[in-house]
Amino acid sequence: MSRDCPVSSADAVVLDAVTRSYGDVTAVGPVDLTVPSGEFLVLVGASGCGKSTLLRLIAGFEQPTRGTVRAAGVAPVPGRGAGLVFQQPRLFPWKTVGGNIALALRYAGQPATPARVDELLAQVGLDDVAHRRTWQISGGQQQRVAIARALAVDNPLLLLDEPFAALDALTRERLQADLRRVSAASGRTCVFVTHSVDEAVYLGSRVVVLTPRPGRIALDLPIGLPRTGVSDDELRGSPEFAALRAEVGQAIRERVTS
Numbered sequence: 001m002s003r004d005c006p007v008s009s010a011d012a013v014v015l016d017a018v019t020r021s022y023g024d025v026t027a028v029g030p031v032d033l034t035v036p037s038g039e040f041l042v043l044v045g046a047s048g049c050g051k052s053t054l055l056r057l058i059a060g061f062e063q064p065t066r067g068t069v070r071a072a073g074v075a076p077v078p079g080r081g082a083g084l085v086f087q088q089p090r091l092f093p094w095k096t097v098g099g100n101i102a103l104a105l106r107y108a109g110q111p112a113t114p115a116r117v118d119e120l121l122a123q124v125g126l127d128d129v130a131h132r133r134t135w136q137i138s139g140g141q142q143q144r145v146a147i148a149r150a151l152a153v154d155n156p157l158l159l160l161d162e163p164f165a166a167l168d169a170l171t172r173e174r175l176q177a178d179l180r181r182v183s184a185a186s187g188r189t190c191v192f193v194t195h196s197v198d199e200a201v202y203l204g205s206r207v208v209v210l211t212p213r214p215g216r217i218a219l220d221l222p223i224g225l226p227r228t229g230v231s232d233d234e235l236r237g238s239p240e241f242a243a244l245r246a247e248v249g250q251a252i253r254e255r256v257t258s
């Protein structure tokens, strides 16, 4: 996107000629990327290509070396405006499950009633765990709590960095299905990082493949798969799903081996 192109208020994230370097090493860029509100964008690429760096730039934890980052039209402020989910749940072990959610609500200045906490946990398929300690629930359940915590704060943007990478295949598929449902229902904009081509095509309304470092956009692919009215088995087994998976996989392999 050129600098004189007007930024639509419907754009949740706009990266304009963004580069991030660490000393002599350019980690990402230049990257131009516009994420419209409500989109589920998946960033996929080889290890070390700069996916987490891009998320940190969008979250405001890092500043670009060159170019500009805008979230909801302004420079992002760390801890404001975006919910974050990481590969590890990063829950507070001295608090109960419900206590972790309540803390996020209070931090955001929202009422932290037990009913609201239960409602958020139910959204991610967790019942009757609010009173438990975080170390008394499974890794998959902990990651669900982390997603509930990110949803607790009423901000329009969710940034997720390989949130399911540490989970077994079955738990991972269940959480993907729940996230797909919850994100579609919430209307939030999501930027999701993964190594998994399958996960990218299943979750994304758009998939962006990055080149190896410095990460640049190698492929920007809309995913026109239906988001409602079709079962997961039908979706994953469809020829359209297979074709998209092949296209994304090929773009990654071409870049890694070229």
Ligand SMILES: Nc1ncnc2c1ncn2[C@@H]1O[C@H](COP(=O)(O)OP(=O)(O)OP(=O)(O)O)[C@@H](O)[C@H]1O
Binding pocket: 022, 025, 026, 027, 045, 046, 047, 048, 049, 050, 051, 052, 053, 054, 213
């Ligand atoms: N704080 C830092 N200081 C120096 N180099 C860094 C720093 N953070 C990231 N890098 C480098 O920038 C590049 C991109 O890192 P980044 O963590 O964004 O990659 P990634 O795509 O998320 O990788 P992975 O898939 O392994 O998580 C890497 O080569 C990394 O070593």
Ligand SMILES: [Mg+2]
Binding pocket: 051, 052, 053, 161
């Ligand atoms: Mg990373």
